[in-house]
Amino acid sequence: MILKLKNPLSFFDLETTGINIVADRIVEISIVKVMVNGEVIKKTQRINPTIPIPTESSLIHGIYDEDIKDAPTFKSMAKEFAKFLEGSDLAGFNVLKFDIPVLVEEFLRADIDFDTSNRKVVDVQRIFHMMEKRNLSSAYKFYCDKNLENAHSAEADTIATMEILEAQVQKYDGMDVTDMKGNKLGIIENNIDTLHLLTNKNMVDLAGRMVFNSDGEEVFNFGKHRNKKVSEIFQKEPSYYDWMMKGDFPLETKKRLTEIKLRGFNSK
Structure with missing residues (x-):
């Protein structure tokens, strides 16, 4: 099926230094621009995030x-990206909550007002979630082929x-x-220990304020x-420990914080 377009439609995705819209930066941007006549133009660029x-x-x-130390900064290419996206509507997966806010932040840091109010935006993830429900009733129907009575x-x-x-x-x-990049996370087995590790792989506290990094160390x-x-x-x-202990954090999180703090004190 060919999409019916009134304007070019630019699908795009960002790879970033993290998930903080304000603090994190783009390290790679890929844009696939579909023209009204069906022509497809691709533009992918690694970016030096400067952090x-x-x-x-x-x-x-x-x-x-090491991969991006010689790559251009976003600021140095901002005008080129803005020109490429000029007159184009936008589309992507989870772009409304993350990719578009990050992209707009990067443009603003480069003194370019990338206005999305005059563009149509299609978030493919939202259509996915609207049409393929991810709740207990739908899971029961999918796996057990039963309707959940008395939900x-x-x-x-x-x-x-x-x-x-x-x-x-x-x-x-x-x-x-596997994760989204195809890296193996484990294997499904009829074994509760295995299933526990898969579903709780890197959690330190139940609220997720701390996780284990790839070296098994607790990080915020x-x-x-x-x-x-x-x-x-x-x-x-x-003082950061004191701030968290006085703050509106779950008691279980505070318990884990104290365990880590005491462990560090006892190791001295």
Whole structure:
């Protein structure tokens, strides 16, 4: 099926240093511009973000500091990108929540007002979520081919969840689990230890404020210290621990914070 277009439609995707819209930067941008006549024009460019790329981000997209040290900065190419996107509507996967805000931030830092208010924007992820529901009832129908009666009744939901897990293990037993880049994360087995590791692979606290990095070290997963080791921050900035303990964080998160702080104190 050929898309019916009134304006060129530019599909685009960003690889970035992280997921903070304000603080993080683009390391790669790829644009596939579909013209009204069906012609497709591609433009992909590695970008020097001018800040270090955290290892956790590099492990996801495969781009390391060494790979972009000689690449142009976004500011040096901003006018070229703006010209390429001129008069074009926009499309992508999860672009409304992430890619477009990041792109606009980069343009503004380069003193270019990239106005999206006069462009049509299509977020493919939203259509996916609207048409393919991701709730318990749809999972029950998909895996068990049953309609969930009395949905949101605690007992009915619990029984359905049990049946879904049994069906998942039967359907995927022995299959590899990979991330979005094809890196193997593990394997589905009829083994609770294995399933636990897959579904809780890098969590430190239940709220997700801290995660394990690729070296098994606790790092912050939010705020100004995102991707930085918790123990190192507590050494360099002890007040940060006090701020979190007084802040509106779950008690379980505070418990984990205290365990890490005490571990560091006892090791001295």
